[in-house]
Amino acid sequence: xxxxxxxxxxxxxxxxxxxxxxxxxxxxxxxxxxxxxxxxxxxxxxxxxxxxxxxxxxxxxxxxxxxxxxxxxxxxxxxxxxxxxxxxxxxxxxxxxxxxxxxxxxxxxxxxxxxxxxxxxxxxxxxxxxxxxxxxxxxxxxxxxxxxxxxxxxxxxxxxxxxxxxxxxxxxxxxxxxxxxxxxxxxxxxxxxxxxxxxxxxxxxxxxxxxxxxxxxxxxxxxxxxxxxxxxxxxxxxxxxxxxxxxxxxxxxxxxxxxxxxxxxxxxxxxxxxxxxxxxxxxxxxxxxxxxxxxxxxxxxxxxxxxxxxxxxxxxxxxxxxxxxxxxxxxxxxxxxxxxxxxxxxxxxxxxxxxxxxxxxxxxxxxxxxxxxxxxxxxxxxxxxxxxxxxxxxxxxxxxxxxxxxxxxxxxxxxxxxxxxxxxxxxxxxxxxxxxxxxxxxxxxxxxxxxxxxxxxxxxxxxxxxxxxx
Amino acid sequence: xxxxxxxxxxxxxxxxxxxxxxxxxxxxxxxxxxxxxxxxxxxxxxxxxxxxxxxxxxxxxxxxxxxxxxxxxxxxxxxxxxxxxxxxxxxxxxxxxxxxxxxxxxxxxxxxxxxxxxxxxxxxxxxxxxxxxxxxxxxxxxxxxxxxxxxxxxxxxxxxxxxxxxxxxxxxxxxxxxxxxxxxxxxxxxxxxxxxxxxxxxxxxxxxxxxxxxxxxxxxxxxxxxxxxxxxxxxxxxxxxxxxxxxxxxxxxxxxxxxxxxxxxxxxxxxxxxxxxxxxxxxxxxxxxxxxxxxxxxxxxxxxxxxxxxxxxxxxxxxxxxxxxxxxxxxxxxxxxxxxxxxxxxxxxxxxxxxxxxxxxxxxxxxxxxxxxxxxxxxxxxxxxxxxxxxxxxxxxxxxxxxxxxxxxxxxxxxxxxxxxxxxxxxxxxxxxxxxxxxxxxxxx
Numbered sequence: 001x002x003x004x005x006x007x008x009x010x011x012x013x014x015x016x017x018x019x020x021x022x023x024x025x026x027x028x029x030x031x032x033x034x035x036x037x038x039x040x041x042x043x044x045x046x047x048x049x050x051x052x053x054x055x056x057x058x059x060x061x062x063x064x065x066x067x068x069x070x071x072x073x074x075x076x077x078x079x080x081x082x083x084x085x086x087x088x089x090x091x092x093x094x095x096x097x098x099x100x101x102x103x104x105x106x107x108x109x110x111x112x113x114x115x116x117x118x119x120x121x122x123x124x125x126x127x128x129x130x131x132x133x134x135x136x137x138x139x140x141x142x143x144x145x146x147x148x149x150x151x152x153x154x155x156x157x158x159x160x161x162x163x164x165x166x167x168x169x170x171x172x173x174x175x176x177x178x179x180x181x182x183x184x185x186x187x188x189x190x191x192x193x194x195x196x197x198x199x200x201x202x203x204x205x206x207x208x209x210x211x212x213x214x215x216x217x218x219x220x221x222x223x224x225x226x227x228x229x230x231x232x233x234x235x236x237x238x239x240x241x242x243x244x245x246x247x248x249x250x251x252x253x254x255x256x257x258x259x260x261x262x263x264x265x266x267x268x269x270x271x272x273x274x275x276x277x278x279x280x281x282x283x284x285x286x287x288x289x290x291x292x293x294x295x296x297x298x299x300x301x302x303x304x305x306x307x308x309x310x311x312x313x314x315x316x317x318x319x320x321x322x323x324x325x326x327x328x329x330x331x332x333x334x335x336x337x338x339x340x341x342x343x344x345x346x347x348x349x350x351x352x353x354x355x356x357x358x359x360x361x362x363x364x365x366x367x368x369x370x371x372x373x374x375x376x377x378x379x380x381x382x383x384x385x386x387x388x389x390x391x392x393x394x395x396x397x398x399x400x401x402x403x404x405x406x407x408x409x410x411x412x413x414x415x416x417x418x419x420x421x422x423x424x425x426x427x428x429x430x431x432x433x434x435x436x437x438x439x440x441x442x443x444x445x446x447x448x449x450x451x452x453x454x455x456x457x458x459x460x461x462x463x464x465x466x467x468x469x470x
Numbered sequence: 471x472x473x474x475x476x477x478x479x480x481x482x483x484x485x486x487x488x489x490x491x492x493x494x495x496x497x498x499x500x501x502x503x504x505x506x507x508x509x510x511x512x513x514x515x516x517x518x519x520x521x522x523x524x525x526x527x528x529x530x531x532x533x534x535x536x537x538x539x540x541x542x543x544x545x546x547x548x549x550x551x552x553x554x555x556x557x558x559x560x561x562x563x564x565x566x567x568x569x570x571x572x573x574x575x576x577x578x579x580x581x582x583x584x585x586x587x588x589x590x591x592x593x594x595x596x597x598x599x600x601x602x603x604x605x606x607x608x609x610x611x612x613x614x615x616x617x618x619x620x621x622x623x624x625x626x627x628x629x630x631x632x633x634x635x636x637x638x639x640x641x642x643x644x645x646x647x648x649x650x651x652x653x654x655x656x657x658x659x660x661x662x663x664x665x666x667x668x669x670x671x672x673x674x675x676x677x678x679x680x681x682x683x684x685x686x687x688x689x690x691x692x693x694x695x696x697x698x699x700x701x702x703x704x705x706x707x708x709x710x711x712x713x714x715x716x717x718x719x720x721x722x723x724x725x726x727x728x729x730x731x732x733x734x735x736x737x738x739x740x741x742x743x744x745x746x747x748x749x750x751x752x753x754x755x756x757x758x759x760x761x762x763x764x765x766x767x768x769x770x771x772x773x774x775x776x777x778x779x780x781x782x783x784x785x786x787x788x789x790x791x792x793x794x795x796x797x798x799x800x801x802x803x804x805x806x807x808x809x810x811x812x813x814x815x816x817x818x819x820x821x822x823x824x825x826x827x828x829x830x831x832x833x834x835x836x837x838x839x840x841x842x843x844x845x846x847x848x849x850x851x852x853x854x855x856x857x858x859x860x861x862x863x864x865x866x867x868x869x870x871x872x873x874x875x876x877x878x879x880x881x882x883x884x885x886x887x888x889x890x891x892x893x894x895x896x897x898x899x900x901x902x903x904x905x906x907x908x909x910x911x912x913x914x915x
Contacts (some may be wrong), residue, residue, distance in 0.1 A: 328560030
């Protein structure tokens with residue numbers, strides 16, 4: 001609990017209207033997009049500038065009050081659930097694009113800017129910000145940086161980390177630091193920028209970011225390849241990469257996902273095939289044409305039953321938009337939708353897809369799979385019902401097997417959603433005890449009082465790992 | 471669990487009992503609805519004023535996690551009920567059904583102030599269910615407008631006693647028809663072109679009184695499109711106003727009477743010209759799902775519901791009839807319920823773009839609510855006017871001379887917006903049906 005006196009201090013700092021303590025007002029910030037995680041904060045505070053963030057953090061440090069920074073609450077690993085109470089920090093006032101620098105090709109923003117709004121703003125200047133998480137219409141840049149979000153264009157263009165050049169952040173002691181700069185080269189000291197990217201709010205509060213932009217690709221084409229077997233689709237992915245083509249997007253959806261997505265989007269997606277690949281290439285027209293032709297050839301050779309190029313930009317957009325809705329569309333199947341993002345080297349896609357299906361069968365659960373096939377980032381998704389405890393246990397066991405298999409194949413437990421609370425019990429599987437130890441040491445040196453998003457990243461107990469034998 | 475007053479405890483129990491848990495769980499909290507929600511945006515991104523937040527509140531009350539206190543009720547009341555969150559929801563949550571049930575529970579346990587109670591009783595029991603009383607009431611307004619009383623009242627500054635929005639509303643109300651005209655209108659009409667369909671027309675309560683001219687225009691368009699038309703006697707208000715205000719029982723009674731009235735017509739389609747009514751009619755199967763006598767009949771009824779623009783489009787009216795108006799720029803404000811519930815948004819645009827002389831310009835955020843929302847603009851006047859002012863900025867940016875709508879509430883709100891902006895000399899708001907009739911009058915068949 002936070003004392004009345006402390007609450008008054010918060011009100012003095014940010015203004016009365018920016019401190020919410022009512023039960024309804026706190027309830028709506030007690031969750032994110034992760035099923036089965038919910039916890040009430042003691043207060044919700046919306047600072048108006050960096051200085052106010054610093055003052056709030058200072059008070060929290062003195063009073064040992066947990067702080068959870070929150071963008072739009074689209075997190076999928078319970079990273080923004082205030083599991084230990086304390087305050088949720090909102091950035092609804094700090095949502096401005098501060099500068100688009102056309103000489104240095106950068107954009108400087110406050111954390112509360114919605115990703116797509118920023119993308120649209122820079123595109124008006126002929127510039128391109130590639131990271132495009134599926135939630136980009138809702139998610140904020142602050143959230144993207146804290147989670148190091150990926151997206152559909154990750155294969156060719158990388159993820160959020162690859163575009164963050166400089167940060168302003170408030171440290172747990174209230175200090176305000178600036179890292180990096182509008183610099184292509186900068187080796188002055190430890191790379192704190194990269195350390196903070198993906199730190200899930202456990203080290204500092206990001207209050208401003210300068211992001212790298214690139215010139216807008218001249219053209220883009222979109223293609224849909226249909227398959228009667230998942231193996232054939234996965235094989236096409238490997239063959240495309242082996243042919244030294246890096247498409248901008250290389251997504252795949254299996255049949256259950258296709259049915260759910262088509263049910264929502266109604267754009268005429270095929271629902272009678274086992275898998276589709278959604279492929280995009282961008283760049284100069286002649287290169288795009290050449291790559292598309294080659295990829296179409298490969299898909300046909302690898303038993304695609306149909307390969308179609310979108311006729312119009314609107315048709316292409318409808319396809320990618322529908323793909324972005326895949327996770328939420330799967331939610332129409334059952335009351336609870338558990339999603340993971342196990343990731344493997346892309347050469348292992350075929351093996352991973354196969355393993356997921358076997359694991360689903362073994363545990364008698366239903367798993368739909370879609371994801372960023374081109375970069376090995378899969379989204380096995382399990383439609384289930386949280387009220388069915390027996391099934392929930394089987395689901396958990398199945399996902400543990402999936403994580404284990406991913407690691408065995410040289411992969412990771414999470415490609416882009418973050419560790420949060422959900423995957424904390426598995427982090428040691430990936431990092432080993434030594435890795436966890438050094439990460440904890442870093443955490444401690446930043447945040448000795450453990451007030452920054454406590455309960456995330458590091459679990460009290462690591463889950464026992466059962467090695468899967470196939 | 472949390473501490474609750476006796477009233478809160480009763481409401482909480484009702485939530486546990488009556489709210490559809492499966493539907494509540496269906497929301498997976500992805501937040502895809504947030505950018506579509508007018509109140510989320512207008513409140514500066516307040517999650518408690520978003521669809522995801524409201525569903526979380528309903529679920530928390532259902533689960534006994536929080537008390538159904540004033541703030542929960544406030545959050546539900548401030549919802550426009552525009553249902554823009556539904557078509558964008560990949561999980562397919564029926565938000566409108568959840569909202570209606572939750573509001574109904576609150577309304578059942580509300581101790582309204584005596585004045586509010588009297589108004590609600592008059593509106594929900596005394597006026598709207600009785601078409602002849604609607605005619606009387608609207609006739610009184612006509613007498614006020616025609617007798618010179620309106621002019622006198624304005625001259626005396628009588629209207630200054632009312633809030634700004636009411637003053638503008640008084641100016642925005644259309645000139646209403648005489649009662650004799652309301653009584654004169656026939657009950658069946660034959661096609662004026664090669665016959666394509668037999669339709670029954672849902673004439674509505676407000677549409678058949680204050681907007682009688684639009685109803686008459688609807689009939690003429692249907693005739694020209696090749697429809698035999700019957701306007702069944704015994705039909706009444708659709709019940710939307712009741713349904714949206716937590717008066718579900720009243721709505722059910724009205725629904726049953728309408729089903730009775732239309733069943734006998736054997737028409738191919740039941741046509742409406744008000745998106746708000748159409749959306750409620752098309753939901754009768756849900757409203758009456760637990761009624762053994764009516765659940766199946768309601769399904770047959772709802773399967774026939776079509777908006778006037780949709781049937782004109784399907785019958786190829788715009789290609790068979792020449793449409794022509796004086797040169798002007800036109801724009802369109804979607805009726806939320808027509809778009810989000812009846813999924814009709816292409817047909818009106820195709821029809822408008824077929825009119826020679828009219829340059830159609832799409833308004834930014836045309837699919838977002840204008841703030842009318844039934845009686846919302848009266849009971850939540852501040853938020854409604856804030857939304858309307860932002861809407862008018864978008865409308866002005868199109869430089870349109872004519873703002874077209876497809877629902878009486880939106881039409882009045884647009885007229886109100888034009889008044890507030892002082893644009894009544896240069897901009898008009900019309901129902902799409904009136905514009906189409908105006909456009910085809912030049913070309914008699």
